[in-house]
Amino acid sequence: MIRILLVDDQKLVRAGLRMLCGAADDLSVVGEAANGQEAVRLVERVHPDVVLMDLRMPGMDGIVATKRVLGARPAVRVLALTTFDDDNHLYPALAAGACGFLVKDSEPDELLAGIRRAFAGDSPFSPPVLRRLVSRALRAEGGGPALPEMTAREREVLALVGAGLSNGEIARQLHVGVTTVKTHVASLLAKTGCPNRIRLAVLAAQAGLAPS
Known part of the structure; x- marks a missing residue:
């Protein structure tokens, strides 16, 4: 419960x-x-x-x-x-x-x-809220730092996180399991130092991987 x-x-x-x-x-x-x-x-x-x-x-x-x-x-x-x-x-x-x-x-x-x-x-997050939050972060912070080294699949997952997709939606789009997506997200959080998924979305936008 x-x-x-x-x-x-x-x-x-x-x-x-x-x-x-x-x-x-x-x-x-x-x-x-x-x-x-x-x-x-x-x-x-x-x-x-x-x-x-x-x-x-x-x-x-x-x-x-x-x-x-x-x-x-x-x-x-x-x-x-x-x-x-x-x-x-x-x-x-x-x-x-x-x-x-x-x-x-x-x-x-x-x-x-x-x-x-x-x-x-x-x-x-509601997608309209995410878009406005990301836009505000971009105005406040400008361009982001260079992305750390990551696999091609991690870049795909990062872009989809930036687009506002849930783990389940990402799994369906990439034809992988939800557990696999969670593993990639955890790896991205560790590599980028982002404290949460929303900061990952901001980073994706700053890097040009997702719409701002």
Whole structure:
């Protein structure tokens, strides 16, 4: 059972998320918070596996809350919930340690799949959010460093990560097993020094391997 903490200042949003998660046999909502302070306190009490974190909240926002949650419990997976016009919060949330980004108006199946992917160690993100995040990173950082030595297959996997594909989608496109893709992604993280999959996507764009 995946234990979930919902963090959003809007009661209706939390109610909708609770109903959606409650309908899934493998998900359990163990708490709700209306702001970042409550989220930090609740994490210590209810020990969630995944935190669905709104980024814009009064008081302590989702970015600061993400940093404090992960500072206390690094194993927690924080999945940021964002709106279409929330670009200013995306890159800071990534830097704070968010493992993925989903827009609030995602399809229910996409949101549930994102929670499961986050719990499994993946970095789920809505493709439009990834494109905007990568574009912002490119503007902030400019051209990236030279790529380390890698195999032709690793370059293919890096390009597909940059395009926003999940491990399963990459496996189907390359006609290999998901475990093989996970091995390549782990190797890419180690070779590039990127802390997570989203930074790999930024690197792919900087290297011209994926659309920015």
